[in-house]
Amino acid sequence: MDEKKLNIKLKIWRQSGPNTVGSFVDYNVSISPDASFLEMLDELNNSLEKNNQDPIVFESDCREGICGTCGMVINGEPHGPLRKIATCQLHMRNFKDGQTIWVEPFRAKAFPVIKDLAVDRSAFDKIIQVGGYISVNTGGVPDANSIPISKEIASEAFDSAACIGCGACVAACKNGSAMLFVSAKVTQFALLPQGQPERQKRVEAMVAKMDEFGFGSCSNTYACEAECPKGISVVNIAKLNHEYRLAKIKSKNVEV
Amino acid sequence: MGWFWKFTNSSIGKKLVMSITGILLIIFLIIHLAGNLTLYWGEKAFITYAGTLELLKPLIRIIEVLLALVFIFHIINGVRVWWGNKKSKPIDYKINAKFKNSSIFSRTMIQSASIIFIFLVIHLDTIWYPYNVGTGAENLYGIVTSLFAIPLYSWFYIFAMVLLGFHLNHGFQSAFQTMGWNHKKYFPLIQKIGTIYAILMAVGFASLPIYFLYFHGR
Ligand code: SF4
Numbered sequence: 001m002d003e004k005k006l007n008i009k010l011k012i013w014r015q016s017g018p019n020t021v022g023s024f025v026d027y028n029v030s031i032s033p034d035a036s037f038l039e040m041l042d043e044l045n046n047s048l049e050k051n052n053q054d055p056i057v058f059e060s061d062c063r064e065g066i067c068g069t070c071g072m073v074i075n076g077e078p079h080g081p082l083r084k085i086a087t088c089q090l091h092m093r094n095f096k097d098g099q100t101i102w103v104e105p106f107r108a109k110a111f112p113v114i115k116d117l118a119v120d121r122s123a124f125d126k127i128i129q130v131g132g133y134i135s136v137n138t139g140g141v142p143d144a145n146s147i148p149i150s151k152e153i154a155s156e157a158f159d160s161a162a163c164i165g166c167g168a169c170v171a172a173c174k175n176g177s178a179m180l181f182v183s184a185k186v187t188q189f190a191l192l193p194q195g196q197p198e199r200q201k202r203v204e205a206m207v208a209k210m211d212e213f214g215f216g217s218c219s220n221t222y223a224c225e226a227e228c229p230k231g232i233s234v235v236n237i238a239k240l241n242h243e244y245r246l247a248k249i250k251s252k253n254v255e256v
Numbered sequence: 257m258g259w260f261w262k263f264t265n266s267s268i269g270k271k272l273v274m275s276i277t278g279i280l281l282i283i284f285l286i287i288h289l290a291g292n293l294t295l296y297w298g299e300k301a302f303i304t305y306a307g308t309l310e311l312l313k314p315l316i317r318i319i320e321v322l323l324a325l326v327f328i329f330h331i332i333n334g335v336r337v338w339w340g341n342k343k344s345k346p347i348d349y350k351i352n353a354k355f356k357n358s359s360i361f362s363r364t365m366i367q368s369a370s371i372i373f374i375f376l377v378i379h380l381d382t383i384w385y386p387y388n389v390g391t392g393a394e395n396l397y398g399i400v401t402s403l404f405a406i407p408l409y410s411w412f413y414i415f416a417m418v419l420l421g422f423h424l425n426h427g428f429q430s431a432f433q434t435m436g437w438n439h440k441k442y443f444p445l446i447q448k449i450g451t452i453y454a455i456l457m458a459v460g461f462a463s464l465p466i467y468f469l470y471f472h473g474r
Contacts, residue, residue, distance in 0.1 A: 024350065076353030102351040109344050172357055175341035177267070207268060216344030217267040217337050219365065220430040226357035235438045242436025244268045254259040 005030045006092055009100040010044070012056055015113050018120075022113065024102070033093035037080065038063060038070060040092055057116040063088040065229065068164030071171070072117045073104040078168035078227045086166060086229040106167055108176035110213040121167045123213040124181065128165075130209045131202035132185045134194045147193050160188040162230040169224035169232070175216030180224040182210050183240035184232045190243055200247035207244050270337050275434035277330035278427050282453070284323060285424075289460045296467070299397045306396045331373060338366045361426040368423040375416035382409075404468035414462045421458025425451050 008029050015022025031040045038060050045055035061069035070087040074080035080090040095101060103117065111119040161184070169180035186203050189195025195202070218237055225234045263269045294305040309316055354363060361368075382403055387394050403409050428450030432438065437446075 073349055076349050076351040077356060081353075081356075104349055104351070107345060107347050107349060109346055174345060174354065174358075174363060176344035177341070179267070207266060211267050214344055215267070216341040217270055218434075219271075219337065219341065219362065220426070220433050221358035221362035223354065223357040234433070235440070235443075238433050238436045238438030240436075241268055241271070241434055244266075245272060245436065248259070248263045248269075 003032060003034075006033055006095065006097050008040070008092070008095060009098070010103060011100060012103045012117070013105055014056070014116055015105075016054075016115065018112055018114060022116075031092050033091070035092045036063070036088055037074065037090040037092065038088050057114070057118045059118050060088055065089045066164060068166035071106060071166045071168055073106060073171060075102055078106060078171040079166075079229050083226070084229055084231045086164070089229075106171035108167075108170045108173075108215070110176065110178070110215050111167060111170060119167075121165075123215070124165050124167060124178070126213070127178070127182060127206050127209045128185065130205040131198070132189075132206065134189060135198065136194075149192060153191055157188050157191040160184045160191070160232065160236055163188075163228075163232050164230060166229060168227050168229060170215065172223040172227035173216065173218075174221060174223065175219055176214075177218045177224075178210050178213075178215040179218040179237045179240060180228060180232055180234065182206050183236035186243055187236045187239045190239065199243070200251040201253070203240065203243045203247045204251060204253060207240075267340075270333055270340075271434045273329060273333045274337060275431040277326045277333070278431045280326045281330060282424070282428060282431070284326075285457055289457060292464060293460065295397075295400065295464055302397050302400075303395070327376070331369075334366070334369060359426065361422050362430070365423060365426060368419040371416050371419045372423060375412070375420075378412070401468055401472070404465045407469060410465035410469045413465045417458045417462035420461070421454045424454035424457055428453055 008031060010027040010029060011024045012027060013022055014025045027044055029040060029044050031043060035043070038058070041056060041058060048055050058072060059069050061067045063070070065086040065088060068086070071079060072087055074087070074090070079085060079087045080094070082090055082094060105113050105117045106119045106121075110123045111121055114120050163181060163184035165181060167181070170176055170178050186206060189202060190199055220234070220237075222234050225232065264273060291305055291309075294301045383399060386399055387396050404413075429443070429447045432443070432446050437443075
């Protein structure tokens with residue numbers, strides 16, 4: 001197969017550990033246009049390893065855009081220049097022959113770099129742990145559809161539930177705010193009957209956790225929505241603001 | 257009240273303070289501009305307007321205090337939000353593609369705010385202070401028109417008003433979003449109204465120095 005390969009110049013952020021100083025390193029690759037961005041990095045890593053060099057650390061898992069593991073900032077945009085896709089769904093054919101591509105890790109105080117392009121997003125897990133769930137009683141399996149939910153509400157909740165927790169919203173936000181992520185989770189439960197018992201407690205706890213990690217305060221630039229691979233709408237953030245305000249006014253909790 | 261303190265200091269609470277004070281300032285600007293525009297009807301109309309306010313002085317003084325508080329909360333809280341957000345994003349990207357995912361108005365709130373703040377200080381010092389605290393017999397029309405005759409003063413005034421327009425264009429819809437009033441049906445309309453409002457305010461206020469500098473009495 002002598003398909004035309006693309007010659008790409010890469011400038012990739014290399015940083016050997018959380019507390020070391022990183023810098024951009026140049027690489028040249030010749031790659032099939034059909035390769036995904038991550039496959040391109042795989043090939044590059046193979047050649048680095050062949051030459052006994054340290055491979056570039058980046059995260060990925062499902063490689064079909066549903067797990068939220070991959071994510072890097074490509075030419076200034078989380079998940080690259082295309083809309084509504086994760087990095088794994090970005091293909092090299094979207095770049096021009098001879099183009100220079102800058103690859104950086106997600107930047108935010110709450111997402112410290114572990115190594116190279118891998119950042120620690122465990123803050124998201126901690127936020128989920130304090131409220132991103134519903135409590136259900138154990139026992140017999142309830143009948144399907146025993147709680148009536150209209151199609152409209154179900155679809156709306158699903159739109160919010162589509163968030164894959166990738167963190168691109170935080171990366172895109174100039175304030176390093178996690179509000180798109182948190183709002184998607186809060187909205188998803190607030191819309192459904194199952195989410196009602198813990199509704200106030202949830203939003204109060206999740207916002208408090210988010211603030212504790214030092215995520216910023218949303219200033220409504222809407223960069224998050226533009227870069228989100230799942231197209232989560234900032235309407236969720238409006239909903240979060242509203243939920244939080246009502247919870248603060250109504251709840252009996254004086255601690256958080 | 258510990259919970260209330262924590263609420264207003266939370267990421268969302270701080271934004272809420274910006275939103276509420278912002279909405280109040282948006283209303284204030286409309287009233288302020290309406291009053292200013294009487295300048296176009298000449299000295300008599302303007303003095304009559306100022307005189308009417310003079311009659312309501314006790315009420316005006318109360319409003320002034322409240323307005324000052326609104327300004328102070330908006331400014332101090334705004335700086336806190338900005339500073340906190342800066343700390344949340346300690347390292348910026350080498351390649352910046354922000355222009356692709358957000359508007360310039362939304363990204364430059366602190367810059368437009370800084371210029372408007374400088375304007376506010378000059379504005380209070382050159383108009384409000386001489387009129388209210390000065391000898392007492394000052395003619396407001398005289399004060400204003402002689403200031404507008406100074407090109408540097410007028411041009412800074414115009415520059416600040418353009419940035420006020422920038423600030424309002426983002427701030428208007430942002431206030432609604434922060435209150436949680438983002439509805440599919442109405443929000444696009446709110447954004448349009450915000451832009452129209454911002455243009456009206458910027459053009460309305462800036463038209464006065466332009467008029468007095470270049471057209472009045474020529
Ligand atoms: S809201 Fe979008 S960008 Fe943010 S974590 Fe969820 S899927 Fe990723």
